[in-house]
Amino acid sequence: MSAAKQLQHRRAHNLLLISKLLNCRENASPFTLILDSLEQSGKGLVREFIRRANAAKTRVVFVSFETLKKPKGADIFISASRKDPTALQTDLAAHAAASTPRQKTLLILDTLHPLTAHPRTSLTLPHFLSSLLSLSPTTSLLATYHVDIPLPAASAADPYAPHPLTLLRYIATTLLATHALPHVLAAKRAQDRSVAAPRFGLGEEVEGVVMRFKHVNCRVPALGRGVVVEMEYRRKSGRGVREWYFVPTTAEGGEAGTTTREKAILLEDHPLYGRAQTAAGSQAEEGDEMDTTFNLGLTERQRRDREGVVLPYFDAQRDDGGPGEGGRILYDMGVEDDFDEEEDEI
Template sequence: MAPTTLQHRRTHNLLLISKLLSQRENVSPFTLIVDNLEQSGKPVLREYIRRATVAKTEVIFVSFETLKKPKDVGVFVKAWESGVQQAQKEVGALIAKATQAQQRKLLIIDNLNTLASDPATAANLPALLSSFLSPTVSLVAVYHADIPISPSISSASPYTPQPLTVLKYLATTILTTHALNHILAAKAARERSVAEPVFGLAEEAEGVLLGLGGNSTSGLVLEMEYRRKSGRGVREWYFLPHPALQKAEAVGVRNRFSETVMLLEDHVLYRRPSEEKEQAGDDMDVTFDLGLTDRQRQAREGVVLPYFDAQKGGGEGGRILYDMGEEDDFDEEEDEI
């Protein structure tokens, strides 16, 4: 990939993840976060809440597994206590009020597995989630990939897709969480051309639920899949530092947070020293300089090549131009014979 194209891709993808996490311009109406035991999606939710607070966007938190109201959350709906139907009515009233007032809202659902495993809501899950969307409301929901599906749901019909498949089809952005230590271990195995290690439930070992190195306090890896309105998809890997390690800094009048999300390939532990040398230049191992100074470049442009006029006038075929000098012995009469 050309350096200009590579730099354009890096800049575009960094701006894209910033828009997605900040929910600017309603860039993604429905964002699905797929996490597991190895890496929880709660740090991503805290990042959404943190950025929404900076943008002065009210957060509506629908809780199916969170008992205590998170910090900076405007409305906390206890769906685990009131039930799905009552929570749906309460959230619907809040969304209708926000739509009439043209106020930006961020709706967060901390666990979609409860809705996907309930026979009363599993069949109408797309319609239920669509009722929460509006031009001024963005939906961010978490699905735990390690929780098994209820047998009553999985055996209902052999032609019915799995809940995760339906959610991925509906989502405009899919964020899959990975543990940084596991990504580094897999990368090291690929470089040695050996089988990549597996962790947690993937080990299929008796009694093993959680592998070593998961849920690191330094940050997590995000695998992003963003779908444009045209249908074209964008895939990228990012590193998101832990929200507790991010510091706020004053910029201008308002207090804003500095951008800390980076591409995974820029992480100091993921990037190899050999890659930095290759990016610095392919001529670092030669004993002479292949570059030209400005003076040498100007001198090269001023050189007139012989028979340069023969290259003009495309389509006339090859021809050689020769100007005769005084030393040339040429007789027109002999040439005619």
């Protein structure tokens, strides 16, 4: 298969895969974990899941630990900020029993930090999440984990227990890490110019309030606002699929059922991503010309003069001999050379 066909096959396959994941079709991913940070929140991606679930007539159950108001498009809203995990399981089981067996359900947890820090579920977090999926075979779980929020120190009872994020990465069937488009474009330009990539947010290691990243407008009218998603999908065979996407999302105050063009594309197909690579290459060329104190280029006249130069022993570079003969020296003897053929034969 040629490189062009492989690229076309990869693009078609990965676009179909992200469409299945966002639409929760064919039970493509029972447990999808969103990893967001201060640089890019995952709420826009969650709204996109809700919008597509409403279009597919999938029931949305939103479990809130930090969300105050019911999101648009959520059918059932459960406030679990002050509930015990056992009571939460009871409420979810009651809602699952009230639904029809063929009704698809999208169960959303806005954050997993209260469950990871709770003494009853911190050590049995995989078992707790598995119990939520066992409520109905048509239930898909979507949870968000904030990677920038620190967790309490590990208890002395089990100091060798793995980190909760390690467990979540292991049991999740799909990982979706969100990134800000301006940050990705800045890192791409730095990579193309072979310089150190800039850091943002907590990675800057600057004391004080984390300031918002100020950059040029990174919105394309045809695509609108969106988020860069780094996907890692685990198949049933154990093989993983990794890809970067740009997923257009609705505004926070927008309707969940809007029908505007919102189609996920590969990050490499984004207009600004390709433009950043071209701009970085031109800047690198300009930078090289400005840093040097001399010019290695040739004018048109110098090129013609170079082509007209005849080297005296240029025939020695011809590959007329067989392999292993090495180089040859061609020399035309003149009258001043004292050469005797008989002595040369001896």
